[in-house]
Amino acid sequence: MPAAMIHETPLTPPAAVPSQLLAGLDALYHEPDWLAAHRREALAAYHDTPLPDRVTHLWRYTDPAVFARDGDDPLPTPPIRGSVREFPPVLTEALRTDSLAAGIYVRDGLVWKIALEESLVAQGVLVMDLHAAALEHSDLVRKHLGSLVGPAFGKYEAYANAAWTGGLLIYVPRGVEIAKPIHIVTAQPGGGTVRAGRLLVIVESQAAITLIDEYGEGTNGDGAPVHTNMIVEMVIGPAGRVQYAPIQNWNKQTVSYSTQRARLDTDARLETVLTAIGAHTSKVDCGALLAGKGAESNMFGLGIADGRQHYDHHTVHHHLAGNTRSDLHFKVALRDRADSVYTGLIRIEDKAAYCEAYQENRNLILSPHARAETIPELEILNNEVRCTHGATVGKIDPQEIFYLESRGIDRTEAVRLIVAGFVGPIVDRLPAPAQGRLRDVIVRRLEGD
């Protein structure tokens, strides 16, 4: 018997089309003054910030210009008015089998449809359109929105702060532990569109959630590139626990820019399982600030690229408080002419004593023309510390193939087994509803399907 769900079809999409980036956005959404001012400030920062220099950190391997398609003042494509508000099949199926606490579909820059377990509503859990939340829970949103990724973060973060539409607020009150996952699917089907999205997650003390944040489902490229720019902010209170699984599965015309930051209070825990399988060009900056004693962040990453896909992933574990712990495993498998850049920073501040931080990046090169860059970085300002990092780049060891062949397994199957063994430990970390489905997708991709 499925749990009772409240279904919402949020906010009417705006009828008018903004003629400039900001003109009208706040009016269309009836946004409070502080938010309109925040957008204006962000737009000014976007204009004032020069295009990143190719010699600066994090921009050495990706051309910054690809993210600014229309030059200086790209318009977000106006939200599309939809008539039928259906969930995509993946959410419909998961809701039917009662395997989600909430399902959310964000499409075309709109929060398309939300389903939330009724019992959670009673406990004060909020899963809602961020435009509406900015009005109804103004103080809460105002306090946290932009607190981790604000307009000063960088040029494209400033853009996303100015231009986001169809954002989401997820709020979990103190002590509420939600066992089943919350699954967000974000789709942007139209070719030639430019959009910025936003996710704000606030988990109060001792609360717990699992969040699947999936991008790309339902897109079918018509050839024209899709531009997307996403900011995710997660504020995790004392002893709060979050499992977060961003899944980037955009179609191969998509140019994706994404910045994710989490702030962990005392004894908070975050497990991030990042999967990247789609997009033409994807740049991701994913980080955790360990701001309270005893906080712990574990990050697992998996990138699979083929064709001419370009990935540029940056991870940050920033230890601001003592007795914090971080661990990171980032694996990349590359075929054809794909290339991947991985830059991982561990920074331990001078006041943060007794920290432990580990980081590992492994790259498997499956074709002669694929290439991998790896830049694991340490900045350690305190000596009461245990910190290591490691990185490897290599192809499949011919001896491993030889061994499997000698056991009667043919070469193709041997390669498949070895690669499955390479990515397996990361896939195993994905929340249950996404795991089986993604395992199939990944295996097909690695077989060159």
Place this chain on the structure above:
Amino acid sequence: MTNDKPTIRPQLHVREDYQARYGFADPEEYFLKAPKGINHEVVEMISQLKKEPDWMREFRHAALDAFFAKPMPKWGDTELLNSIDFADIHYYLKSTAGGSEKSWDDVPDNIKRTFDRLGIPEAEQRFLGGVSAQYESEVVYHSLREDLTKQGIIFLDMDTGLREHEELVRRYFATVIPYADNKFAALNSAVWSGGSFIYVPPGTDVKIPLQAYFRINARNMGQFERTLIIADKGSRVHYIEGCTAPTYSSDSLHSAVVELIAHEGAYIRYTTIQNWSNNVFNLVTKRAVAHQDATVEWVDANLGSKLTMKFPCVYLMGERAKAEILSVAFAGDGQHQDAGAKVIHAAPNTTSRITSKSISRGGGRASYRGMVKVYPSATNCKVSVECDALLLNENSRSDTYPTMEIAAEDVRVEHEARVSKIAEEQIFYLQSRGLSDDEARMLIVNGFFEPFVKELPMEYAVEMNRLIELEMEGSVG
């Protein structure tokens, strides 16, 4: 039982000792001193004075234009870098009327006293094949053992090298580091003076190390030596350089360019013990080319200076060429050691190994900054990068910035880094064996640097151990 106890020598105070051994300044007596500041007149003056061929004079002027045109680096310790006042530096200073003397007795007394205090002639007699001593801008003493001269080995100061072997110099000079390579290489190319020129004929094995000693004595001095080492096919050579300067409150600039060419099957080892005083900016470009089956080893120790930025590099251009870089840094109060290594794999079956060890203490900052690049054609390469850092107290800092760009499929690249403090268990264990806290820490630090020290010739290893001991004194915990 008491015999089992490691002998720890009485410890000296680091600053007092540096002052006494290296930090002293002699009265500035000079034959010619360029006015402060850098311009085409200074460059012209240096070139005229050295009676250089036109191609070198033109090279210097072109390099100066490149220096003016290039912006300061936007990476690294930009705050410290931007504090360099290029207008407040003497770019050329000649202390004597003479050239580089072949007999120690001919070296002017005041300079001789300096090097005597530093122990240079003593070292030469004991274990070196050849010695070059540079004071300010010019090499003041030079000698090579007779048997080595007979083998056709050339070991001269760079200026004499250019005069006596112009064809050889012209063929190789600035081929590894072009003048426009970076801002500081451009500056060196414009005002270079001194340095070593070494040519080792095919198949010749220089069995004993050749050494150069660099000394800055004057205030606000810029030293820009230029070293070029060519090891012809199948030859072997080991070159050692050391450097010190007086401790002044105003800053000096040392910006060298070092080019190594290892022909087919040749072997070059280049060892540096950098012990500048804490008011010297040490911004050095060092690069080697290793052809087929050649091996280049950089053994690079950085103990002194205010800011060092030095990333010895090897281009592996021929099959089976090898690079090995051992980088050791010790950053104390007011010091930033931004050191590391670069290896470019441009040919198949090449191997490289980078080992970095650093200690930060007393607010010092040690950074490892490295780059390994493997080109698509460089198949079956092996790369290993290992960084180890010790932080001795809580306000010190250690950074690791390795970059690995891998464009070939058939490679094995491995990188590892560790940052830690001295484990209390280790101290406790050693104390339980009767060592004092200081002795225990010293023993652990010595063990940490052991892989580096054992690569040095014996006399240098002893000196190195003493330097480490001295740097450690009163600083641990």
